[in-house]
Amino acid sequence: MFVSVALLILIQSAAVVPVTVTSRSPQVEVHEFSDAELSCEFRTEKDKNPRIEWKKIDKDVSFVFYDGRFVGPFNERAEIEGATVRLRRVTQLDAGKYRCEVSAPQDSITLGETNVTLKVLVPPQTPSCDVPSSALTGSQVELRCKDQHSIPPAVYTWFKNNHPLPIRQPNATYTIDEFSGVLTFQTVSRADTGQYHCEARNGVGPSKSCQGTLMQIDDLNVAAVIAGVVLLCLLVLLCAFGVFYAHRHGYFSRHRGRSFWIPQCHGAAHISSQNLHRTEHAQHSGYSHPPKEDFKHTQSFML
Incomplete structure (x- = not known):
């Protein structure tokens, strides 16, 4: 009798499972312009027709699947089976964090959710290379290489005359940062003259290289x-x-x-300056010559 009661309680407790939501693949990585599956699986306690919603979590929260249909940019290029969503021809705009929410009003726990992160991989693009055409011996020179679009970020290899430059080499006159793509010569010499190009790779697609550029190193003309x-x-x-x-x-x-x-x-x-000074002095002293006519008249009177 006791065993039967215990078995009945166990069966009832096993049947009473509140809403739970999980994902087979919380982290999804796909190549750009391929399809992506956002997995969402759920179980409910009583509710046989729960409400399913998908949201994209960015700076703002936006709906992906709402009220039984896809909305916004996901309309006509996505489909749902159960609660799992399949996106067709994903781009970088689709990358981000998604949330699957299942609402079961009849259950004791009415809401469950799970998150899925979508990462869209982009193969290397042709990098932009900055190689000076000339430099003077003894000066510091930097060569730069950058691919702005590859995901994950590319790593870089520099080539001189189509031969790769080792990243680590004893007594090397240069340093290479394979993550930033910067090749630095602390003091260049004429032996560093050559044609340089850079290669970008990230393991997603084939590597890409920029066109080679000749860098000429000249001696400083001290006499000039x-x-x-x-x-x-x-x-x-x-x-x-x-x-x-x-x-x-x-x-x-x-x-x-x-x-x-x-x-x-x-x-x-x-x-002229002396005459001007004499005139100015006479004017300031109050003295002035008598008119010429008066001087003649006085002279004749005395005679």
């Missing part, structure tokens, strides 16, 4: 630099001598009472 410095010094000295000569000969003298400088001939200008 010295000659240029000497010529510059001579020009500075010549200009200084010209300014001194002009100042010495009065080409930059200034009239008193004027607010600007005027060049003038040395002799005539000096005499």
